[in-house]
Amino acid sequence: MLISTRGRYALRILIDMAEHHGSGYIKLKDIAERQEISEKYLESIVKELVKRHIVYGVRGKGGGYRLSVEPDQINVGEVLRFMEGGLAPVACLEEGSAPCPKAPYCRTLEFWRGLDEVIPRYTDSFTVADLMATPNAGNDYII
Amino acid sequence: MLISTRGRYALRILIDMAEHHGSGYIKLKDIAERQEISEKYLESIVKELVKRHIVYGVRGKGGGYRLSVEPDQINVGEVLRFMEGGLAPVACLEEGSAPCPKAPYCRTLEFWRGLDEVIPRYTDSFTVADLMATPNAGNDYII
DNA sequence: TTATAACCTATTATAACAGTATGTTTATCT
DNA sequence: AGATAAACATACTGTTATAATAGGTTATAA
Numbered sequence: 001m002l003i004s005t006r007g008r009y010a011l012r013i014l015i016d017m018a019e020h021h022g023s024g025y026i027k028l029k030d031i032a033e034r035q036e037i038s039e040k041y042l043e044s045i046v047k048e049l050v051k052r053h054i055v056y057g058v059r060g061k062g063g064g065y066r067l068s069v070e071p072d073q074i075n076v077g078e079v080l081r082f083m084e085g086g087l088a089p090v091a092c093l094e095e096g097s098a099p100c101p102k103a104p105y106c107r108t109l110e111f112w113r114g115l116d117e118v119i120p121r122y123t124d125s126f127t128v129a130d131l132m133a134t135p136n137a138g139n140d141y142i143i
Numbered sequence: 144m145l146i147s148t149r150g151r152y153a154l155r156i157l158i159d160m161a162e163h164h165g166s167g168y169i170k171l172k173d174i175a176e177r178q179e180i181s182e183k184y185l186e187s188i189v190k191e192l193v194k195r196h197i198v199y200g201v202r203g204k205g206g207g208y209r210l211s212v213e214p215d216q217i218n219v220g221e222v223l224r225f226m227e228g229g230l231a232p233v234a235c236l237e238e239g240s241a242p243c244p245k246a247p248y249c250r251t252l253e254f255w256r257g258l259d260e261v262i263p264r265y266t267d268s269f270t271v272a273d274l275m276a277t278p279n280a281g282n283d284y285i286i
Numbered sequence: 287t288t289a290t291a292a293c294c295t296a297t298t299a300t301a302a303c304a305g306t307a308t309g310t311t312t313a314t315c316t
Numbered sequence: 317a318g319a320t321a322a323a324c325a326t327a328c329t330g331t332t333a334t335a336a337t338a339g340g341t342t343a344t345a346a
Contacts, residue, residue: 131254205314205322309325313320314320
């Protein structure tokens with residue numbers, strides 16, 4: 001599995017925040033209820049989004065989270081990459097991994113490199129705003 | 144990680160077999176030595192290739208394995224898919240998984256579907272013969 | 287000063303991955 | 317016929333990542 005729940009949930013959190021902006025700060029508890037994800041688990045995901053300055057949080061009563069960037073400025077590929085710690089399809093292309101000694105004569109390396117280009121080319125062509133506008137079969141979601 | 148060692152090694156085995164065809168049957172022991180992969184682990188991978196009729200094996204002394212199909216007829220995407228049990232980038236698109244109840248109003252589903260198309264479009268455009276012909280930086284591999 | 291909500295640290299259950307270990311069957315060679 | 321060599325089969329195991337939980341601390345508003 002290329003993308004785990006961390007990447008998937010991060011996108012859902014960002015879309016949820018974008019859809020509920022304007023009315024002050026958004027509580028994790030509310031996101032958790034709407035998205036049917038454990039609040040505690042969301043915390044660990046939002047923590048990363050805060051660290052990356054995509055979201056900012058205010059403590060205490062009346063506090064919560066807000067996007068610190070417009071949805072059309074949040075790149076989906078970038079979010080997935082830092083949530084997942086990279087999107088390399090194979091271990092030998094993970095950044096920080098030791099260079100493979102077989103690389104000079106490897107018959108598969110170029111194939112993997114190509115796949116490793118194709119994925120970000122796709123993911124990076126989306127912003128959170130694009131996801132919000134995604135057409136759905138039965139778009140009857142009550143906001 | 145989208146692709147585990149099983150998929151990676153399977154391709155290396157197939158390329159190795161293609162490069163050493165003609166001289167009778169190829170012993171797993173030899174492949175294991177050339178590829179520096181444990182023979183026992185290779186067994187479990189080749190087993191799948193035999194099951195899929197891409198490779199066939201002959202027991203006993205002088206036995207070994209051979210490709211049962213020409214390298215240009217072996218699709219890389221297909222090999223990866225059955226070795227990995229699918230290449231879906233997210234759990235909700237795995238075949239055999241329960242349909243997601245959120246699908247009708249999911250803002251990310253179409254995005255994932257798109258990624259799930261992009262990956263096979265790339266992988267399926269390669270055959271084992273293509274991999275063999277892949278240009279390398281320092282192609283000094285001794286066959 | 288109490289309620290609330292973000293923030294922080296540690297722990298845990300499960301499953302997949304990557305590989306081992308041991309043995310059985312089938313074929314060839316002497 | 318017997319030794320050897322290879323595929324084939326089944327079961328087990330250590331390690332790691334995932335997907336959370338649990339329990340607490342700090343900051344803010346009413």
